[in-house]
Amino acid sequence: MKVRIIYAKWPKLKYQPEFHLPPHGPVVFASALPDDVEICFTDEHVTDIDFDDDADIIFMSVMLTCQIPRAWEIADEFRKRGKTVIFGGIATQLHADETLQHGDSVFLGEAEGRMEGVLGDFRKGQLKKVYDYHAIFPDINLVKTARRDILDRELYNFRGIQMVDLVHASRGCRFNCFPCCTPYLGGRQFRPRPIDKVLEELESIPNNRIFMVDNSLAQDDQWEKDLFREMAPLKKKWISHPIKDDPEILDLAAKAGAWYVYQAVVDMSDHIRDRIKRYKDHGILVEGTIILGCDKIGKSPAHDEDEIKKLVDFLLEIDLDMAEFTILTPFPGSNIRKQYQSEKRILHNDWSKYTCDKAVFQPHMITPEALEKMYDYAWETFYAESSREMRMAKLFLDVLKKEKKDGTHRRYDTRNKRKWGKRRSAASS
Numbered sequence: 001m002k003v004r005i006i007y008a009k010w011p012k013l014k015y016q017p018e019f020h021l022p023p024h025g026p027v028v029f030a031s032a033l034p035d036d037v038e039i040c041f042t043d044e045h046v047t048d049i050d051f052d053d054d055a056d057i058i059f060m061s062v063m064l065t066c067q068i069p070r071a072w073e074i075a076d077e078f079r080k081r082g083k084t085v086i087f088g089g090i091a092t093q094l095h096a097d098e099t100l101q102h103g104d105s106v107f108l109g110e111a112e113g114r115m116e117g118v119l120g121d122f123r124k125g126q127l128k129k130v131y132d133y134h135a136i137f138p139d140i141n142l143v144k145t146a147r148r149d150i151l152d153r154e155l156y157n158f159r160g161i162q163m164v165d166l167v168h169a170s171r172g173c174r175f176n177c178f179p180c181c182t183p184y185l186g187g188r189q190f191r192p193r194p195i196d197k198v199l200e201e202l203e204s205i206p207n208n209r210i211f212m213v214d215n216s217l218a219q220d221d222q223w224e225k226d227l228f229r230e231m232a233p234l235k236k237k238w239i240s241h242p243i244k245d246d247p248e249i250l251d252l253a254a255k256a257g258a259w260y261v262y263q264a265v266v267d268m269s270d271h272i273r274d275r276i277k278r279y280k281d282h283g284i285l286v287e288g289t290i291i292l293g294c295d296k297i298g299k300s301p302a303h304d305e306d307e308i309k310k311l312v313d314f315l316l317e318i319d320l321d322m323a324e325f326t327i328l329t330p331f332p333g334s335n336i337r338k339q340y341q342s343e344k345r346i347l348h349n350d351w352s353k354y355t356c357d358k359a360v361f362q363p364h365m366i367t368p369e370a371l372e373k374m375y376d377y378a379w380e381t382f383y384a385e386s387s388r389e390m391r392m393a394k395l396f397l398d399v400l401k402k403e404k405k406d407g408t409h410r411r412y413d414t415r416n417k418r419k420w421g422k423r424r425s426a427a428s429s
Ligand code: SF4
Pocket: 173, 174, 175, 176, 177, 180, 181, 182, 183, 215, 216
């Protein structure tokens, strides 16, 4: 049996540089398919879709809400040609009812241990319309090393620089932040993968640069310490979401190759200022993630023009290495959506505009139009003196320095190219 996994294109944010990371969801999904299945992959960000494909099944892997309208279009086109289309991925879970109209089947939940059944049903001509495993999580031990061999590596670089490979060491999140759908999708229980399996996966990746895409690494102190201790000998350089603000853990993270973190900046408190400083004191760079348009949070007033201006000044003052601004977006499955729905503050459900750079809700202290203007203001002011490209170049110089110091830069340049070459020739797409 031959299947094709398709990853539909979504609109990039206005201020994001045009580069594409190798996607994670499709390669993790591919690892859950039985060994005898021939897997081909198309990422529409980097390759055109061939609608005359001879695959037996088209799997639409959909991660983002703003990706789903295009995924529906693609699916409709394939189904017109008589192809069987199955939807999966986290955005499919968030938009299951609408997606049912565009697929022969929708798969809701995590795929491990379940695809043999789905493909068996397909072979018997008994594919179900819905496979609902939402919030019924498979044994985390079933998560295998992702099938990165289905990717065409050459397509994922930025001006000749090889980008990071994405890996996850855990699923679920014990936190329950107001704008986030992760608790709904992945559950409130932290589900770490066995560390030896994470290491095995990291070792299988010739690329020295990794993005640990775990929701937050700061979930379980002992696990975090063990993970970093075990990772250190690999000498990978990695990006992640927050690391626990603890001197011992930050020290272990730095020794394990922490390169930079994405850290939410929700207010202008000393707590945030000190948190950023502690990362930097450990040689870990920080990209702030800042959501604009929030209501009052704790002691922080709701965002209006003045508040956003003060916030941008604060970010410059605390010397963030990078900042990523988004407009608060009430995604299905999030707490904030429930609240705004009850307050009748959702302006529309045009999912193609749920891109985090548009105001799709009524903010508390500012008009939607003014909020979009302040979004431009934030990007332009933060990057006025040192452009995003300049700051990205500095991040890469930092990692080069780290790699040269421990001798991994050479390994990255030479041995890896040979390894990937071998894998590519064995790949099935
Ligand atoms: S924002 Fe991050 S830490 Fe908060 S619930 Fe979502 S994944 Fe967890």
